[in-house]
Amino acid sequence: MTHILIVSLGNSPEPIVNCINSLRPDRVIFFCSELSRENVSAVLDRVPLPDYQEAADVVVLQQRLHRKQSDDVINELDKLDRVYIRACELISAVRIQHPGCNITVDYTGGTKTMTTGLAMAAIDDGIAQLSVTITDRSSQMAHESGYSVPVLVSTAVIQSRRLFEQDLPSLLKRFDYEAARQAVRRILQLPSQDMESSLQLRRLEDLLVVADAWDRFDHRRALEVLERMGDRSLDQRLLFPLKRVVGSRRILDTVAEIEKWSYMPGHNLEAVEDLLRNAERRAAQDRYDDAVGRLYRAMELTAQILLKKTADIDTADVDIKKLPEHIQEVYRSKKQASADSDKLKLALSNAYDLLADLQHPVGLHWRQQRSRIQDSLKTRNHSLFAHGFSPISYSDWRILAGTLVPFLQQAIDDTIQQTKFSPLAQLPSSIAELLP
Incomplete structure (x- = not known):
């Protein structure tokens, strides 16, 4: 695999020579100023770089050397943001030129701003390996020879802190579990992870897999991961509620019943609650068409489950003989x-x-609000997901949810009052909820 070394070059070529001789990269790119550019030749005089091309392998930061220079020349060496952007662009360009390559960034030489910007770019890249060339103080000849070696710099602690303080809070707030899992996976792939941190991150990744599968209604996958984890502290928060959702789903889902998905009995409308919580998550992501779709399905599912449990009626093929004689x-x-x-x-x-x-309380409640509910459903019917082309706005969502959610919640509350089961909680939206 091609190994590319990007080095910041200052006034002394010595550490750069030692770095190249130690790492033996396939290509070296010098990140330097106008003043330090002349030291490239000093490096080339002491190490063989047969494929070196000055136009491609020397990146010079702009520097105002005297007042008579054009105003177009910006003193980049004093501007951290400019150095950082130039470094990011360089790393990105190298990846395009050498797909799949290994990149090592050594920030030994140069000004403080140059080395800081280059190191920041390498850290934010998340894949490039960071190093600094230092004197080997264990060597008795170190002072006399100026001998130094590149030492790999672990960025795992830095990346992990960014993950927990910056990346995960915003992703979890929007219930973007897959993006959060990918962020955790990137940190896990970094070298020099200590065992305790690695175990915590792997547990977090498993929980994000569970949340993402559950969020996509892949209840079987979520169950498999939770049961494989075998963590009893998750029973009340995740496993038991999920098994109740599966138990509700099995009332109508023949696949879940035939394949014997693990479940627990509940108040029977947990699958409807699950749809309502999912609609809330889609609305939090500003995906109002999806949120409305969940509400519509929740309306359908409520009637289907209640008819099945009350009179063993399948709405896809009603057995009229099971109905009371006076309505047959x-x-x-x-x-x-x-x-x-x-x-x-x-x-x-x-x-x-x-x-x-059938004189069911939910049906009687429907009869009282039939016209109002049907009017609100016109918003859904005019959307692209149904029969039209109109996008659903936040205002549309609020109006529809304001009608359907109270109706559905009343149906759920009525069933809960008849049982010992509690309502389903929303899926985790913070690190504290995932890792209490």
């Missing part, structure tokens, strides 16, 4: 009038109408 003829007529006369399928409104006909 009404639904038999609906079946005959449907496009598919072999089956009676109930869409959202008709499903709630049947709940009302």
Whole structure:
């Protein structure tokens, strides 16, 4: 694999010569000022660089050497931001020129601003290896020969602190679990991780895998990871609530039932709660079309679960014989009038109408608010996700959520009151919630 060395060059070529002789890179790029540029020749006189090309391998920072210079010349050596940007651009260009290469950045020579900017760029790159060439003080000949060696600089502690103080808080606040997991993975791949930090990061990564899978409704994957972790401290916060969601899902999901996904009994509407919490997360990401889609599905699912548990009715194929005799003829007529006369399928409104006909409290509640709810659903129906092309705005989301969420929450609360189970909490939105 190609090894590229980027070195900051100051007034002394000695440490750079020792660095190159020690690392033996395939290519060396000098990061220097106008004044230190002349020392490149001194380095070349002492180390073989057969593929050296001055135009490509010398990056010179602008420097005002006298007052008569053009005003276009900016003294970059005194501007940390300019040095940092130039260094970032250099590292990026090297990656394009040498895909998959190893980059070592040595910040030994040059001004304080030059070395600081170059080191910052290497740290932010997250992949480049950082080094500094120092005197080997264990050598008795060090003072006489000026002998020095490049020493790798561990950036793991710096990167880890940035991760916990800067990256993760903002990502978790927006429930972006996959991006958070990738950020953790980048730190884990850095060398020189101490064992305790590595174990904490790996546990954090597992928890982010769980949260991301759960957020994508991949409940089976989330269960597998949680059960593999075997951490009893996660039972009440994550494992048991997730098993209740699966238990609710199994009421209608034949795959989950046939494959015997691990579950626990609950109040039966946990799958609806899960959709509501998911809608909140999508709204926190300003993804209002997705959030509305979750609410609509929650409305459908509530009626489907309640009909299944109350009367063993499948809305995709209603068995009219299971209905009370006094309404059988009404639904038999609906079946005959449907496009598919072999089956009676109930869409959202008709499903709630049947709940009302069965005198279910949620159905009766629906009957009181039917017109208002149907009007609010027009926003969803006009969106691209349904039958139109209109994007859903924050205002649209607030209006729709203001109608549907209280209705659904009332249905959930009614079922919870009949059981010992508590409502589902939102998934973690902070490090403290993930790693209490």
